[in-house]
Amino acid sequence: xxxxxxxxxxxxxxxxxxxxxxxxxxxxxxxxxxxxxxxxxxxxxxxxxxxxxxxxxxxxxxxxxxxxxxxxxxxxxxxxxxxxxxxxxxxxxxxxxxxxxxxxxxxxxxxxxxxxxxxxxxxxxxxxxxxxxxxxxxxxxxxxxxxxxxxxxxxxxxxxxxxxxxxxxxxxxxxxxxxxxxxxxxxxxxxxxxxxxxxxxxxxxxxxxxxxxxxxxxxxx
Amino acid sequence: xxxxxxxxxxxxxxxxxxxxxxxxxxxxxxxxxxxxxxxxxxxxxxxxxxxxxxxxxxxxxxxxxxxxxxxxxxxxxxxxxxxxxxxxxxxxxxxxxxxxxxxxxxxxxxxxxxxxxxxxxxxxxxxxxxxxxxxxxxxxxxxxxxxxxxxxxxxxxxxxxxxxxxxxxxxxxxxxxxxxxxxxxxxxxxxxxxxxxxxxxxxxxxxxxxxxxxxxxxxxxxxxxxxxxxxxxxxxxxxxxxxxxxxxxxxxxxxxxxxxxxxxxxxxxxxxxxxxxxxxxxxxxxxxxxxxxxxxxxxxxxxx
Numbered sequence: 001x002x003x004x005x006x007x008x009x010x011x012x013x014x015x016x017x018x019x020x021x022x023x024x025x026x027x028x029x030x031x032x033x034x035x036x037x038x039x040x041x042x043x044x045x046x047x048x049x050x051x052x053x054x055x056x057x058x059x060x061x062x063x064x065x066x067x068x069x070x071x072x073x074x075x076x077x078x079x080x081x082x083x084x085x086x087x088x089x090x091x092x093x094x095x096x097x098x099x100x101x102x103x104x105x106x107x108x109x110x111x112x113x114x115x116x117x118x119x120x121x122x123x124x125x126x127x128x129x130x131x132x133x134x135x136x137x138x139x140x141x142x143x144x145x146x147x148x149x150x151x152x153x154x155x156x157x158x159x160x161x162x163x164x165x166x167x168x169x170x171x172x173x174x175x176x177x178x179x180x181x182x183x184x185x186x187x188x189x190x191x192x193x194x195x196x197x198x199x200x201x202x203x204x205x206x207x208x209x210x211x212x213x214x215x216x217x218x219x220x221x
Numbered sequence: 222x223x224x225x226x227x228x229x230x231x232x233x234x235x236x237x238x239x240x241x242x243x244x245x246x247x248x249x250x251x252x253x254x255x256x257x258x259x260x261x262x263x264x265x266x267x268x269x270x271x272x273x274x275x276x277x278x279x280x281x282x283x284x285x286x287x288x289x290x291x292x293x294x295x296x297x298x299x300x301x302x303x304x305x306x307x308x309x310x311x312x313x314x315x316x317x318x319x320x321x322x323x324x325x326x327x328x329x330x331x332x333x334x335x336x337x338x339x340x341x342x343x344x345x346x347x348x349x350x351x352x353x354x355x356x357x358x359x360x361x362x363x364x365x366x367x368x369x370x371x372x373x374x375x376x377x378x379x380x381x382x383x384x385x386x387x388x389x390x391x392x393x394x395x396x397x398x399x400x401x402x403x404x405x406x407x408x409x410x411x412x413x414x415x416x417x418x419x420x421x422x423x424x425x426x427x428x429x430x431x432x433x434x435x436x437x438x439x440x441x442x443x444x445x446x447x448x449x450x451x452x453x454x455x456x457x458x459x460x461x462x463x464x465x466x467x468x469x470x471x472x473x474x475x476x477x478x479x480x481x482x483x484x485x486x487x488x489x490x491x492x493x494x495x496x497x498x499x500x501x502x503x504x505x506x507x508x509x510x511x512x513x514x515x516x517x518x519x520x521x522x523x524x525x
Contacts, residue, residue, distance in 0.1 A: 014310045082279040083310045
């Protein structure tokens, strides 16, 4: 791209805020009542992480893998990429994340949940944000309930809750599982910022919290 | 003695800022200002329809219908040129949907772009044509000069074969004006597209005079700075003399300023609203403004 320094973030925005949020309305309508199942799966993951049973790491990772694959295909590839061609290059990353999670669940020592440190506790906070806070956001930002972003259906709460789970996890493959959801949240936050949306700080704060938690964990060692 | 042909008449008239008015566009409605394409003499209404952001509505059936209503209002008001690009997300199939719904209006002047770093621009143009559902494009422009050397070669060959009617180049927000000038001097392009409005006036220095000199039609994009300019002026009062120049809103004020430049052929504001598309086309009626009045307008906005 020539004269790249003359471009602003807004120059890369291809759609209006109205189109963006209506996309979630249409997506929710298309998959309702699957939301109940994904939220129940998220709740189950949260409970399993809270109880820290090492033997359930397999199921937690497999559920997250399935949800990443589903969100990548149903939302990013099939819906978001229609109004934002750049997302067609991002959607496969969600597939890769699903693959990494699946591998992490099956490899011996790949993924286990035994974190009781500060990072683990911040992780639980992120899980709560992804599962509970996100669906409640629309009225705070004067949007219809129908545009709610739900864990396992929309990418942001899925990425945030997943990062929370990963902060509570240990295992050889865990470091490989952070980059994709982190980068997604940065991308999503910048997109919302370019739209002038007041919600932009939320995915960016979740990403920053994750990085801070990882740094704290490293310092604590 | 100088022999005046249709082409030289139109070229001279366009260069000197003369306006043509299409009689009887809609019953009771003032006919829009017409401007000539210098390379052919073809007359075009001076306000077109841009689709950047506004027509990128994806598969949303409600918003697709709203876009179709905007297209309908645009043609009813006497508009012809619709401009899009492969870069604009779903805008191309949304235009195709609107045109199909309206029964393929014959007035359409289709302006597209080629935007790919791949050598095979023709394949992308063909894909775009299918999205629009038109037999051929009237105008294809090299978007932001991406791969311009290869694509211009392709476009001139397509024009020679009758697969497109005009060839153009585009830029926005003042980028690559030096290269624009070089291309305009070296290649027989029919159209150039750039950003120009009451606050972005860099094009007045070299490119707009050069367009008149070289007989290149000028399409003005982002007349309202993607809405930022009209939003900025929203709370301000129009000058007392705005009514005298036929501007009933800031949008019309800005469009009047643009269209009164003698080198400008078509401005392509984008909108999602039927009332705005009518208001925009209405800006191309009434008197054209002289250079002194245009300076007065620019000074008024600058001093706000």
